[in-house]
Structures are given as C-alpha cells and as structure tokens.
Amino acid sequence: MASYDTSRLDPYQREFVKLLQANSYRHRPHEVFRDFCELAAISLSNAVDRIHYAKREARYLEVIKTYTKEEAYRFPAMLAAVVNSLECGFSDSLGQLFMSLELGNQWKGQFTPYEISQLMAQITLGDVRAVIERQGFFTLNEPAAGAGAMVIACAHALHDQGVNYQQTMHVIAQDIDQTAVHMALMLRKTCKQPNPT
Numbered sequence: 184m185a186s187y188d189t190s191r192l193d194p195y196q197r198e199f200v201k202l203l204q205a206n207s208y209r210h211r212p213h214e215v216f217r218d219f220c221e222l223a224a225i226s227l228s229n230a231v232d233r234i235h236y237a238k239r240e241a242r243y244l245e246v247i248k249t250y251t252k253e254e255a256y257r258f259p260a261m262l263a264a265v266v267n268s269l270e271c272g273f274s275d276s277l278g279q280l281f282m283s284l285e286l287g288n289q290w291k292g293q294f295t296p297y298e299i300s301q302l303m304a305q306i307t308l309g310d311v312r313a314v315i316e317r318q319g320f321f322t323l324n325e326p327a328a329g330a331g332a333m334v335i336a337c338a339h340a341l342h343d344q345g346v347n348y349q350q351t352m353h354v355i356a357q358d359i360d361q362t363a364v365h366m367a368l369m370l371r372k373t374c375k376q377p378n379p380t
Contacts, residue, residue, distance in 0.1 A: 187283055195268035196280055202257045202264065203284065206250065213286050218246050220277075220365035223262045227369060265369070273339035275300065275332035277366045294329050297336065304336035310344065315351045328356035329363050331370040 189197045206215045225243045229236050247255050268276040278294035314321045325333050334356060338348040356367050 187285065189283060192279060192283055193268055193271055193274075193276075195264045195271070196276060196283070199261050199264040199268070199280055200284065202261045206254045206257050209251075209254075210249070212284055216281070216284060216286055217362045218249075219258055219261050220362050220369060222246055222258050223265070224365035224368040226262070262369075269370075273297075273301075273335055273342070275330055275335055277370065278330035278332050281330060281366075295332055297332050300332040300336035301339055304333065304340040305343075308337060308340050311341070312344065312346060315346065320351045320353050322353045322355065325354065325356040328358045328367040330366040331356065334367070334370070 187200055189200055192200070203212060203215050203219070210218075222243060225239045229239050229243075247258075250258075265276060265280075268274070275294060275297040278297070281294060311321050323334065323337055325331075328334065334354055337354075338352060341348040341352060358364050358367065
C-alpha cells in the first residue's frame with residue numbers, strides 16, 4: 184500500500200485518501216480515483232438531469248459491479264469528504280487530492296497550483312461588475328478545465344468583489360481527459376458559497 188504525503192490536505196481530504204486506500208487492495212489507486220470521479224459525476228447528473236438517466240445508470244452499474252459491497256459503500260463517503268472539503272472555502276480540492284495521490288503519472292499531467300490560478304483569475308477578470316450590470320452575467324470559457332481550479336479561482340475573485348458567482352457566472356468548460364471532465368462536473372454540481380471558517 185502506497186504512503187502519501189497528506190500534510191497539506193484538510194481533514195476531509197485526508198479522510199478521502201483513507202477511503203481510497205481502503206478500496207485499493209484489489210484495484211490500483213488511479214483506477215479507484217477514476218471510478219470515483221465517474222460514479223460521482225453520474226450520480227450528481229442523474230439527480231438533476233433525467234434525459235439520459237437510463238444510459239448513465241447502466242454505466243454506473245457496470246463500474247460499481249467491479250467492487251465488493253463494502254468497497255461500493257465507500258464511494259458515497261468519498262463524495263461526502265469532497266463536498267465537505269469544498270465547503271471549507273475556495274480551493275482546488277480535487278486537484279490537490281490528484282497530486283497528493285501522485286496520480287499525475289497515470290494521466291501524464293498535473294494541475295496548476297490553486298494560488299497561481301487565483302492570481303491569474305484576479306489579473307484576468309479585473310472588475311466584471313459593469314459586464315454583469317449590462318447583460319446580467321458574464322461568460323467564462325475554460326478549454327483545459329482539469330479539476331476546475333481556474334473556474335474556482337474565478338468564482339473566488341468574484342466573491343471577493345462582492346458578486347454572487349452562482350447567479351452571474353456562466354462557465355463553458357472542456358477537457359480532453361474524461362476523468363478531468365468528471366472532476367469538473369462534480370465540482371459544478373457540488374460547489375456553493377463556502378461556509379466561513
């Protein structure tokens with residue numbers, strides 16, 4: 184069993200790592216992470232979008248049947264850990280987990296540190312209130328979304344300006360990696376105004 188440096192992770196992220204490790208006896212950690220992201224994205228999508236429900240549900244059952252009942256029960260706990268981590272404040276929770284679990288080698292990539300994304304968002308966005316006043320919203324296009332750090336950073340920048348990003352930010356996000364797409368979708372469905380810490 185691999186040992187990971189979790190010293191920079193919040194308590195919920197550390198709980199996620201423990202749950203992932205518990206599911207990694209018969210599966211490789213990167214497979215468990217990939218499957219978690221897909222299962223969470225399917226579950227969240229099926230809760231709000233009924234159009235492709237049956238197709239997604241069939242895929243969910245196809246993935247989950249490769250896990251024992253005990254292992255399957257850990258996936259909702261992993262999602263709860265991610266949601267709780269996101270509620271702590273603005274951060275790239277999934278990207279941090281991805282890098283802490285040393286999964287970059289499996290996908291031949293890595294994620295931009297959140298602090299850099301935050302700086303880029305502040306510089307790039309500037310004051311968007313005039314655009315929002317004129318058209319009611321503004322559009323953000325993220326062609327390499329990854330786990331959504333840049334989207335979170337833009338929401339953070341808006342929040343710091345006193346703008347409700349949930350009502351005014353329209354995001355178009357893409358990625359060439361399916362796991363990254365699932366990560367960003369999960370973020371979209373679970374991210375809300377953070378609780379004060």
